[in-house]
Amino acid sequence: MNSSQKTIGVLALQGDFDAHRTLLETRLHTRTKEVRTPADLKGVDGLILPGGESTTIIKLMQRFGLYSAIRERAAEGLPMYGTCAGMILLAHEIYERPEQPSLDLMKITVARNAFGRQVESFESDIPFSPLQKSGETGSDKKEGTVRGVFIRAPYVMEAAPEVEILGHFQDKIVAVRQGNLLATAFHPELTDDPRVHTYFLEMIS
Ligand code: GLN
Numbered sequence: 732m733n734s735s736q737k738t739i740g741v742l743a744l745q746g747d748f749d750a751h752r753t754l755l756e757t758r759l760h761t762r763t764k765e766v767r768t769p770a771d772l773k774g775v776d777g778l779i780l781p782g783g784e785s786t787t788i789i790k791l792m793q794r795f796g797l798y799s800a801i802r803e804r805a806a807e808g809l810p811m812y813g814t815c816a817g818m819i820l821l822a823h824e825i826y827e828r829p830e831q832p833s834l835d836l837m838k839i840t841v842a843r844n845a846f847g848r849q850v851e852s853f854e855s856d857i858p859f860s861p862l863q864k865s866g867e868t869g870s871d872k873k874e875g876t877v878r879g880v881f882i883r884a885p886y887v888m889e890a891a892p893e894v895e896i897l898g899h900f901q902d903k904i905v906a907v908r909q910g911n912l913l914a915t916a917f918h919p920e921l922t923d924d925p926r927v928h929t930y931f932l933e934m935i936s
Contacts, residue, residue, distance in 0.1 A: 737935055740766040740775030742801075744791040746783020746816060750920040751928075758925040761932060769800035777810040777935045780817030782882065782918050785843070788816055789832050798834070805836050810911040812931040818907075818914035819843060819885050826888050837909045838891035841916075845886045845903075852882040857898045857917065859906060861930050877927055879905065879917035886916050908934075 739755055741748045743765035755761040766772055778801065780788075792798045805811060813821045819841050825831045826842040846853070856876040863875030879900060887904035890896065898906030898915070905916040911934060919927040 737776040737932065738762045738764055738774055739932075740764050740772060740778040742766050742778065742780050742788070742792075742797070742817075744783075744795070744797075745787050746781040747814075747918065747920060748779070748781040748783075750918075751779045751781055751814075754920050754925055754928055758923070759928060759932065766797070767795060769796050772797075772800055772804055772809075775809070777812070777931065778804070779931075780811060780813035780820050781920070782815035782817060785816040785819040785833075786831060788820060789834075792820075793832070798832075802834055802836070805834070805912070808911055810913075810931065810935045811836070812913040812915075812928075814915050814918050814920060815882065815884055818887075818916055821912060821914050822887075837907065837912050837914060838894055839887045839907060839909075839914070840889040841885040842888050843885050844883050845888075846881060846884055852880070852884075854881070855879050855900055857900055857905060859927065859930075860897045862926060877917075877919060877924060878922045879915075880919075880921045881905075881917050884916045887914075 741751045752763045755763050820834050821837045822833050822839045822841040823835050824840040857879035859877045895908045
């Protein structure tokens with residue numbers, strides 16, 4: 732499927748969904764659709780769960796019937812990409828907050844606001860393994876990295892063996908993939924670099 736023919740749903744209940752739409756539409760010429768109800772999921776080829784406040788997003792999802800609708804589409808194999816709060820939504824478990832509901836789609840345990848209060852937000856170049864050419868040595872170090880914008884970000888504390896680790900910040904896991912599901916603790920939609928979104932579009936066959 733050509734990316735110009737795909738329609739990417741962007742969960743638009745709260746958070747920075749508009750930044751995802753702008754990046755997909757203007758940089759990647761990909762059609763997007765705001766998803767606020769189960770009916771909006773019809774006809775989407777992929778779904779983005781944006782950054783925002785995970786507790787608010789999950790409450791709104793439950794209120795609008797999207798919680799079960801999204802889980803059903805995931806079971807059918809719909810590719811999904813969660814950034815920051817979106818990663819928390821996809822996780823099986825939230826560290827020290829077992830009561831916080833999540834979609835429980837990826838076998839990861841995430842810690843929320845995990846980089847501490849002093850470092851609420853920061854940026855760093857993150858090696859992103861899908862962009863790193865195998866066998867390459869030495870050359871341009873930035874080539875396989877993406878600019879990671881972290882805002883009160885989570886990280887992955889534990890991942891099951893079937894979870895592929897795609898990126899670290901220092902010793903922390905900040906990008907993962909499990910089958911059709913992708914999650915980053917950082918926000919590529921807030922940069923002008925569309926390569927992580929391109930990678931997600933490539934996951935949609
Ligand atoms: N700290 C937020 C949460 O726990 C996530 C922040 C973000 O998405 N930028 O939900």
